[in-house]
Amino acid sequence: MDTAPKFEQASFLTSAANLAQCPPDEGHEIAFCGRSNAGKSSALNFLTGQRKLARTSKTPGRTQLLNFFAISDQQRLVDLPGYGYARVPDKIKEAWHQNIDNYLRNRQSLIGLVAVMDIRHPMKPFDQMMVDWGVEAGLGVHIILSKCDKLKPGPRQSARLKVAKQVPANVSVQVLSSTHHIGLDELKNVLGGWLRC
Ligand SMILES: Nc1nc2c(ncn2[C@@H]2O[C@H](COP(=O)(O)OP(=O)(O)OP(=O)(O)O)[C@@H](O)[C@H]2O)c(=O)[nH]1
Ligand SMILES: [Mg+2]
Structure with a gap:
């Protein structure tokens, strides 16, 4: 049956500090990644x-x-921990990064990556790395340019086009604002498409 996933039914399952604590690796999983504070x-x-x-x-x-x-x-x-400039000791930061890395490399049920970037500062080196990695790993990759309410419609679309030109054609790019309720249908369509495959 080809029914759309019921995102509204989502409920908290568990938190994991490492791969061993993740829930059983079965079915399909979509991970939201991005710099700290990006809006994941x-x-x-x-x-x-x-x-x-x-x-x-x-x-x-x-x-x-x-x-x-x-x-x-x-x-x-x-919801993955943000990479980048969290104000935590380097040792802890390193441990998070290692855990994320371990998760991304080994998680069999992972089918897609949603890379969340602040529309005003997209495609920083870490973002680029995540997108490249996801594409090479054969995952679905979708870029959210978040907080798009911070830009007027013109600059918003220019930002989207600019990012779209920087990534492979099979990587989709959308603008989104959680606060101003922009981009929900597009996001549901992309993720729904992945989960239905
Ligand atoms: N104006 C605006 N602010 C937003 C939007 N989305 C998130 N924010 C704000 O950005 C800040 C960070 O949002 P979070 O969703 O906590 O970001 P995160 O990527 O989960 O951050 P970490 O968990 O620290 O990695 C908060 O103050 C949000 O209110 C948006 O669409 N528009
Ligand atoms: Mg967060």
Whole structure:
């Protein structure tokens, strides 16, 4: 049956500090990655229509564990800790990065990566690396240019086109604003397409 995933049904499943703590590696999983403070948790809440599903914060580095949300028993969304400038000791930062890296390399149920970038600062080296990695690993890769409410419609579209030109054709790019409710249908369509395959 070709039914659209019910993102609104998402519920918190578990948090994991490392691969061993992740839920059983079966079914399909989509991970949200991006720099600290890019708007990953906000985008997840917007997608699921739940304001408080994933914790958001003005303090970069709020999401420190891999947080798993179940849409159904075979479909999950994952909020990854932000990479970049979290104000935490380097040792801890390194450990997070290693855990994310380990997860990305070894997770069999991972089918897609949503790379969240602030529309005002897209495609930083880490973002580029994640996109390249996802493409090479054969995952679906979708870029969200978040906080698009910060730009007027013209610059918003220019930013989207500019990023689209920098990535392979099979990588999709959209603008999104969780606060101003822009881009929800597009996001649901892309992720729904991946989960239906
Ligand atoms: N104006 C505006 N602000 C947003 C939007 N999305 C998120 N923010 C704000 O950006 C900040 C960071 O959002 P989060 O969703 O917590 O970011 P994150 O990527 O999960 O951050 P970490 O968990 O630290 O990696 C918060 O203050 C949000 O309110 C948006 O669409 N528009
Ligand atoms: Mg977060």
